[in-house]
Amino acid sequence: MKYEHCIRCTICVENCPVFRVNPAFPGPKQAGPDAQRFRSNREKSADEWVLSCSQCKRCEMACPCGVEPAQIILRAQQKYGLEHPHTAAHLLFANNYYLSTLGSLTAPLANRFAATKIGKKIFQRMGIATYIPFPKFSFKTLRGSMKSRSRETRKVAFFYGCFINFYRPDIGRKIIRMLQSFKIDVVLPPQWCCGLPALGNGNLALARSFAGKNIASLSNYVDAGYDVVYTCTSCGLCLLHDYQGIMEIPGAKKIAENSYDLHEYVLKLIAEREIKPQFKEVNRTLAYHIPCHLRALEIGYPAANLMQLIPGLTCQILDDNCCGLNGSYGFKKINEVTALQLGGRAVSLIKKTGAEAIVADCGSCRMQLAGLSGMDAFDPVEIICESLGIKDKK
Amino acid sequence: MSVIEYDVIIIGAGVAGLTAGAWLSEQGLKVALVTAGEPTACLSTGCIDVCAKNDDPLQGIAHLSQDHPFHLVSSGTIRQALDDFQQIMAAMNMPYTGGLENNRRVLSALGTFKTTCLTPVTMQASPQNENERIHIITFAGLKDFYPGYIISRFKNASFSTYDAGVSTTMGIAANFEDESFLEAFILWLEKQQVREDKIAVPAVLGLESAAAIIKQIEYRLERPVFEIPTIPPSMPGRRLFNGLKDHFRRKGGMIYWGWPVVGVEKTGRQIEAVMAQSQGRPNSLNARAFILATGSFVGGGLEAKRDTIVEKVFHLPVFVPGEREAWFDQDYFSMNHGIGRAGIAVDSSFRPVGCPWDNIFVCGAILAHTEALKNGCGHGFAIATGQAAAKSCLEHLP
Numbered sequence: 001m002k003y004e005h006c007i008r009c010t011i012c013v014e015n016c017p018v019f020r021v022n023p024a025f026p027g028p029k030q031a032g033p034d035a036q037r038f039r040s041n042r043e044k045s046a047d048e049w050v051l052s053c054s055q056c057k058r059c060e061m062a063c064p065c066g067v068e069p070a071q072i073i074l075r076a077q078q079k080y081g082l083e084h085p086h087t088a089a090h091l092l093f094a095n096n097y098y099l100s101t102l103g104s105l106t107a108p109l110a111n112r113f114a115a116t117k118i119g120k121k122i123f124q125r126m127g128i129a130t131y132i133p134f135p136k137f138s139f140k141t142l143r144g145s146m147k148s149r150s151r152e153t154r155k156v157a158f159f160y161g162c163f164i165n166f167y168r169p170d171i172g173r174k175i176i177r178m179l180q181s182f183k184i185d186v187v188l189p190p191q192w193c194c195g196l197p198a199l200g201n202g203n204l205a206l207a208r209s210f211a212g213k214n215i216a217s218l219s220n221y222v223d224a225g226y227d228v229v230y231t232c233t234s235c236g237l238c239l240l241h242d243y244q245g246i247m248e249i250p251g252a253k254k255i256a257e258n259s260y261d262l263h264e265y266v267l268k269l270i271a272e273r274e275i276k277p278q279f280k281e282v283n284r285t286l287a288y289h290i291p292c293h294l295r296a297l298e299i300g301y302p303a304a305n306l307m308q309l310i311p312g313l314t315c316q317i318l319d320d321n322c323c324g325l326n327g328s329y330g331f332k333k334i335n336e337v338t339a340l341q342l343g344g345r346a347v348s349l350i351k352k353t354g355a356e357a358i359v360a361d362c363g364s365c366r367m368q369l370a371g372l373s374g375m376d377a378f379d380p381v382e383i384i385c386e387s388l389g390i391k392d393k394k
Numbered sequence: 395m396s397v398i399e400y401d402v403i404i405i406g407a408g409v410a411g412l413t414a415g416a417w418l419s420e421q422g423l424k425v426a427l428v429t430a431g432e433p434t435a436c437l438s439t440g441c442i443d444v445c446a447k448n449d450d451p452l453q454g455i456a457h458l459s460q461d462h463p464f465h466l467v468s469s470g471t472i473r474q475a476l477d478d479f480q481q482i483m484a485a486m487n488m489p490y491t492g493g494l495e496n497n498r499r500v501l502s503a504l505g506t507f508k509t510t511c512l513t514p515v516t517m518q519a520s521p522q523n524e525n526e527r528i529h530i531i532t533f534a535g536l537k538d539f540y541p542g543y544i545i546s547r548f549k550n551a552s553f554s555t556y557d558a559g560v561s562t563t564m565g566i567a568a569n570f571e572d573e574s575f576l577e578a579f580i581l582w583l584e585k586q587q588v589r590e591d592k593i594a595v596p597a598v599l600g601l602e603s604a605a606a607i608i609k610q611i612e613y614r615l616e617r618p619v620f621e622i623p624t625i626p627p628s629m630p631g632r633r634l635f636n637g638l639k640d641h642f643r644r645k646g647g648m649i650y651w652g653w654p655v656v657g658v659e660k661t662g663r664q665i666e667a668v669m670a671q672s673q674g675r676p677n678s679l680n681a682r683a684f685i686l687a688t689g690s691f692v693g694g695g696l697e698a699k700r701d702t703i704v705e706k707v708f709h710l711p712v713f714v715p716g717e718r719e720a721w722f723d724q725d726y727f728s729m730n731h732g733i734g735r736a737g738i739a740v741d742s743s744f745r746p747v748g749c750p751w752d753n754i755f756v757c758g759a760i761l762a763h764t765e766a767l768k769n770g771c772g773h774g775f776a777i778a779t780g781q782a783a784a785k786s787c788l789e790h791l792p
Contacts, residue, residue, distance in 0.1 A: 007692075010627040011432045013564060020568045023560045061652045064431035064694055240673040256674035267398060298652040298672060300426075305398055305648070317643060319651075320636070 003033035006067045012059035017322040018052055021341040025052040028059035031076070032069030039076060044083050050076045052335070054326040055200055056292035057237075074199070074246060081202020089127040093328035094201035097193030097210070100137065100166040107139035129336040132325075132371030135167040135363070142169035143188060152185040154274070157221035159214075159239065159259070161232035162193050163363035170392045174385045175231060175262060181390060182266075182275045187226070190217045194235040197328055199242060211238075211249045218255050228259040231381065233294040233361050234327060236261055240297065261294075262381060263302035263361075279387045281312040286383070287355035289346065289369060290319035291362035292326070303361060303380035310387045316353045321346040323360075325368035339368070347373040359383060400426045400648075402787060403668060403681040405655055405707055406695065408433035409773045410758025411687030412638040413475070413780030414787070416482070419645035421788055426679060427647060428668065430654035433635060434693045438773065439623035440597075440630025441500055442479070442490065442512035444472070446770020449496050451511050458769060463761040466742055467782040475781035476774065480512065486637035487605055489515045498522070503539055503596065503622050505547035511774055514630050516599060516608050519592055519618030524548050527590040530622075531583070535561030538624050539596040554586050563598050567629050570600040570607055580614050588615065597621040597629045604633060634773070650679070655707045663752045664792065665708070683753040683787050686710075686738070687780065688760055695760040696736060703736050705760070711748045713739045713762035729768040737762035743790060744783040753792055757783035 012028040013019055019027040026035075031050055039045070050073050059069040081090075092099060103110040113119045120130045142165045156179055164172040176186045191214055195207035218228055230236040239259050243252035260268065269275045288304060307315050323346050324330050330339030347369060350358055358369050358377040366377035385391070404415045407429035419425045445464070448454035452472070455464045467475075473494055480490050492498050492512040499507040500520045513520065521528060530541040530553040541553035556579060558566045569575045583593070593611070599621055600607045611619045623630055643649065650670075657669035659678065669678040688695030688707060696712065697704050698721075703712045715721060715732035723731050739747045739762040744755045757779040759766060766772055 009434075009437055011436050013562075014436060014627045014632055015432070019562075020564060023562075023565055027562075027564075062432040064433070066430070066654070244673060259674060271398060295651055298650075298670065299677060300398075300648065300650045300653075319649075 003036045005065045006033035011062050015058045015062040017342050022338045028069035032072040036072050045080045054329045056322045057296035078204040089332045090201040094198040094203040096197040103137040104166050107137040111136045127333040129333050138169050141165045142172035152183050155185045155226045156229045157189045157226040159230040161235040173392045177390050189221050194238040196234050196238040208247050211243050211247050215249050215251050222258045229265050231262045233291045237293045263306050267302050279310045282310050282387045283312045285314045285355050286359045287350045287353045288315050288317045289360040291365045292322050323365040323368040325364045327364050343368050343372045400424050400681040402683050404685045406687035409435050410776035410780040412642050413777050414685050414784035415647050416642040416645050417784040419647045425647045428650040428653040435635045436631045437626040438631040440514050440634040441510040442774045443770050443772035444511040444774030446509040461763045467778045471782050472778045475778045479777050482641045483637050488633050488637045491518045505544035516604050516621040519620040528592045528594050529588045529590040530594045533558050563627050566598040567601050593619045596624050665751050686756045687758045690759040710746045734765040735763050743786045755783045755787045
């Protein structure tokens, strides 16, 4: 952790969405490098406000000196989590994977319950915000609905992530069909939650156990000549950064070197002249909300590059604003006001563009923005599939 | 040609880089801008210093030392570049006032005056001497602004304090974007029964709507209101950066954040691609030409080692002002520290002297012999050389 490199220029503070709306949070400079000088392993952490950081990583992207305030704060959050009892909301969201498995198995019941007044009241009692509806569990998960094939030379191990698997398997199926249409063999390797929700809720041990299992599984596929492709930008950030970084999982470097964002992968195939997709006209005016974690992946905005190839499509990039939800962050009652204010701001800027719909890579961004704006929110791959004429056939 | 092969890649997201990038995009080129982080422009006052050596900035430039890179830009290009800049910022709802005919003064938070050329419209009414009658507003708990400094120099000044509920520049500025907050502030201000001719406020009047906010206050209070630039976080600096950045993007430019260039691919006399650090595979981007606008020492373009100075991206030859003893003057506050002249020396096409590659162009604060502090040539110099280097780049595009 390079906190000594901080020249205290406050550019990170200017970029912090939470600092902007929550006076109780001292901002990335103070919570990160400044406070780090006073943190000691032998002392119990008292700075509860570190939990107000949403880990959007905007401070890290902005820092001209290579300091990683969010990383410093993330470590402080884990220490705080180790030393203090976890609230019900923290425990639930950390174990999101198991919860979702259960939710999907009982989808008709679980979805109906979550939408009732009693359901909402119970959630609020547990410290969970209900200002936007919960995503609906899908009874048929992606995992349960796809069979693998193996005929082609280029092979992809698809790390689909919890959101696609439990809530939007239709997007997952479209992705698989699209890759298959490029003559790519797609398999779904055994996989678990990436671990980011556990990390975000101060449960490093649980995060590491997920990560260890994923690395062991993906490692076999990489050895067998598969490229790992992820579509959730937060899963991707976890695979690339956190497994090697805070979680220190052996073998993580190999996975990072062989993992691609879906759109980055398609662009690479086009650049290497392996595929030549024929994009057909899509007449839409879209606002592309860049998820904070796509920005943090440091790979540019590959879906924007791809969508530029679609005739008829107008797509304005908006990357200055965090949607405010940040996965489970905004679903916690304690962060509700912050999440609502940030979301409201992001939505007002989207509406200013005159776009008819929103496009965003991240499922939780889409949930928040669609929920607050009443507009449609698409995954970029949905737009690309529309242009390529690929539909979800169940 | 691959889908992500650009015509030109700009390295550095400061005023020079964004100006060059927007100009090239406007000519129909495919431009990408890569940057390690956000630029030092965010820390600036947002004022456009062209040359503070003379009341007439162009006269000032004419009298700069022979080797000053400002001489490489024709006065026509300087005029055009600054005109373009004013149009861009007006279209972004952050208009600038002033012109190249003469410099103007802006009141600083210390009560001193800064000489500059163009100012954000929010500083248009800034007093031009200490005798003007001003009423200063400060905010409870705001640590970065003390009206006492100004009052000690102004005979006809008084102040009052507003409690905004928050005490940080960013927090207050964000609040001003909220109409009900602004209304409450104006009502309070009306009750203060200000007698002075002008009202001064530290630069916290909103994030992106500052021009409209100040207009509204002026309308209600029936007298000029102006912002006083503060130490970072500096809202006028951020507005400047946001305006130029959004303009570049509207022209079709692509920005890669978190992209510190660590490697270069080259064949013969051409740079083919730049590579960035990554957790996984190295990322690389191809282009036909490259514009280096990484700034000076604080911006991160130059790094001083014990006995030498290096340029961090391409390791271009750097002009070093003699031995280390010659780098610094005895007096800390001197304007004549030799180190101010360090940088990349370029020929009339803005290509580095003694460089083994033909498709690199350099602009902005990283240029040698600039002495930005001494000559008072900051953003204005960046805008002018940014456009000039972009023009040369287009002309010489392989």
